Amino acid sequence: MAAEGAPPFFTESIIFLAxxxxxxxxxxxLGLGSVVGYLAAGAAIGPFGLGFLGSGEDVLHVAELGVVLLLFVIGLELDPQKLWRMKRDIFGLGTAQVVLTGLTLYALCFYYGFSTEAALVAGFGLALSSTAFALQILQERGQLSSPYGQRSFGILLLQDIAIVPLLAMVAILAPHEGPSTGQDIAIEVATIVGAIGAVILAGRYLASPLFSFLAASRAREIMLTAALLVALGSAGIMHAVGLSMALGAFLAGVLLAESSFRHTLEADIEPFRSLLMGLFFVAVGMSLDFSVLVDNIGTIIGGVFAVMFVKGAFLWALTRGSGSSNSDAFRVAVTLPQGGEFAFVLFTAAIGAQLLTFETANLLNSIVILTMLMTPLACLGLELIAERLKKSGVENPAIETFEEATPTVLVIGFGRFGMMVAQIVTSEGLEVRAIDNRPDRIAYARKLGYKVYYGDATRADVLAAAGADKAALIAMCIENDRVMGQSIDLIREGFPNALVFCRATDRAHSLELTRKGVDYQIRETFESSIAFGKAALESLGTPAERVAQIEEDVRRRDEERLALQLKEGIFAGADRLHTVTPRRRSTDVAPPETVT
Incomplete structure (x- = not known):
């Protein structure tokens, strides 16, 4: 317990962090990933390790919010159209994996002496993989958007949905005093449908207007509070009717995926998600009972290898048979062979329903935790094999689809300047992503068919969420010189591979951008002023050849003046402003015409 006078959980928090x-x-x-570190930390400080802390069960209830926020963030990254395109992986591949793996593990458990009811709960509980664990691995390796990463996510999503009928199975298998009436079942179904409808309607019609109203206040903490409210509120609604909280948060995220605030929401939620996910894995590690592990070492090791082999074999066969390459099928197989966090939920419910004894559930929980610990080792082994194959000349291409090969442009600031830049870039068929910090401008652009998102260009997390790490070129089209300078520094530090093109508001700003070493910059009124002056001369009767000569000379003198100003200050080179362009003599060779 915490020392007298200290805030609650103060000492415990220090132990967790240390x-x-x-x-x-x-x-x-060691190349094992952060998840194994969290599990090991929990096992070390937990009641079955060094005993610094008591049971991790209370911590686990709070830490499960990390899974909720993880699914909310994942939902933000998927628009409904993309989710619909994944239906084959979700409902076909995912369902086949759960059913086949669950029945096989059920048969093994039944063979080793489990009752029919206990074997069903154990088999299907062990068939579920860890969404939190697998997605953490995929995100750390930057593979979530890869073909095998998307197939893995589809399977995981179906498993999250599957916890609902599996919990219903526990309730059905449990001994009852009397059967449920048809009216009770109808009321329960209506309640579930109503909860799902409420989340969909709120996410579709209320969330975006709410965020638009709050964004106008320019109070970041209020936007953060609203983001947490939407994620946890939707999860709470689902939990109230007996559905998965993670599923509710995921649904809310998907509904906000097309909102103009998706990148800001993702950036705001990410720190809380990371912290709570770490806490979740620490709590899972704390629940590993070493006495059970020692007393049943043979059974547990056999169970670990049986679960990982059965799941891995089915995952490889199903993904291979449904069109994946051999390498992708192996990647899926070594990413998802572990038991999942929902197994803890299912086994706990089975204890309450008197289908599993506490000792049996503890044994199964140990198997789940050890499969989690073994998964990074399996991934590491596959990487070593792939590296050897690569040295032997067998290598997969880095880009597997033409879509991945298409460069993207991130436009920051979507006023009149940024909109014209986007129009030109999209005319070549390139993908454009855009962020702005004015809700009214975003709403106007969206009415014109542009996908523009709310975001602060001075936040590296928002830039990353908006795709700065994948952009081939970043077009800085904002009016505020100070904000642009801060953003350029962040881009140069965090995303050095992107070209940086900038809109300069005036001559002094142009000089500043040149000193920062941007790849291209132009004063916003320079070209329009040149065009305006040429039109004026033509209207006054100046020959076209003379107008072209003047334009060439003015551009040359402007470049000379900029070079002087970089060395001597803003007032240098003033004499270049008032020089009359010498007329080209007839003996001079005219410059070649520029083909436009």
């Missing part, structure tokens, strides 16, 4: 600060970097250095 353990993770030590364990996670070591695990990352």
């Amino acid at each position: 353990a993770t600060v030590v364990a996670v970097p070591i695990a990352k250095r």
Whole structure:
């Protein structure tokens, strides 16, 4: 317990933080990933380790919010059209994996002495993979958007949905005093449908106007509060009717995926998600009972290898048979062979329904935790094999689809300047993403068919969420010189591979951008002023040849003046402003015409 006078959980928080600060970097250095570090930290400080903390069950209830926020963020990254395109992986591949794996593990459990009811719960509970664990691995390796990453996500999503009928199975298998009436079932179904409808309607018609209203206040903390409210509120509605909280948060995220605030919401939620996900894995590690592990070491090791082999074999066969390459099928197989966090939920419900004893559930929980620990080792082994194959000349191409090869342009600032830039870039068929911090401008652009998102260009997390890490070129079209300067510094530091093209508001700003070393910059009125002056001369009767000569000379003198100003200050080179362009003599060779 915390010392007298200290805030509640103060000492416990210090122990949590110290353990993770030590364990996670070591695990990352060994190539095992941060998740193994969190699990090891929890096992070390938990009641079955060094005993610094008591049961992790209370912590787990709070830490499960990390899974909720993870699914909300994943939902933000999927628009409904993309989700519909994944229906084959979700409902076909995912359902086949759960059913086939569950029945096979059920048969094994039944063979080793489980009752029919206990074997069903154990088999299908072990058939579920860890959404939190697998997605964390995919995100750390930058593979979530890859073909095999998307197929893995489709399977995981179906497994999250599957927890609902599996919990219903536990209720059906449990001994009842009397059967449920048809009216009770109808009321329960109507309640579930009503909850799902409420989340859909709120996400579709209320969330975006709410965020538009709050964005006008320019109060970041209010936007953050609203983001948490939407994620946790939708999860709470689903939980109230007996559905998965993670599923409710995911649904809310999908409904907001086409909102102009998706990138800001993602950036705001991410720190809370990361912290709570770490806490979740620490709590899972704390629940690993070493006495059960020692007393049943043979059974547990056999169970770990049986679960991972059965799941891995079915995952490889199903993904291979449904069109994936052999390498992608193996990647899916080594990413999803572990037990999942929903297995803990299912086994706990089975204890309450008297289908599993506490000792059996503890045994199954140990198997689940050890499969989690083994998964990064399996991934590491596959990477080593792939590296050897690569050295032997067998190598997969880095770009597997033409869509991935298409460069993207991130436009920051979508006023009249940014809109014209976007129009030109999209005319070549390139993908354009755009962010702005004015809700009225975003609403206007969306009415014209542009997908523009709300975002602060001075936040590296927002730039990353908007796709700056994947952009081939970043077009800085904002009016505020100070904001542009801060954003350029962030881009140069965090996304050095992107070309940076800038709109300069005036001559002083142009000089500043030149000093920052941007790839291209232009004063916003320079070209329009040149065109205006040429039109004036033509209207006054100046020959076209003379107008072209003047334009060439003015551009040359402007470049000379900029070079002088970089060295001597803003007032240098003033003499270049008032020089009359010498007339070209008839003996002079005219410059070649520019083909436009």
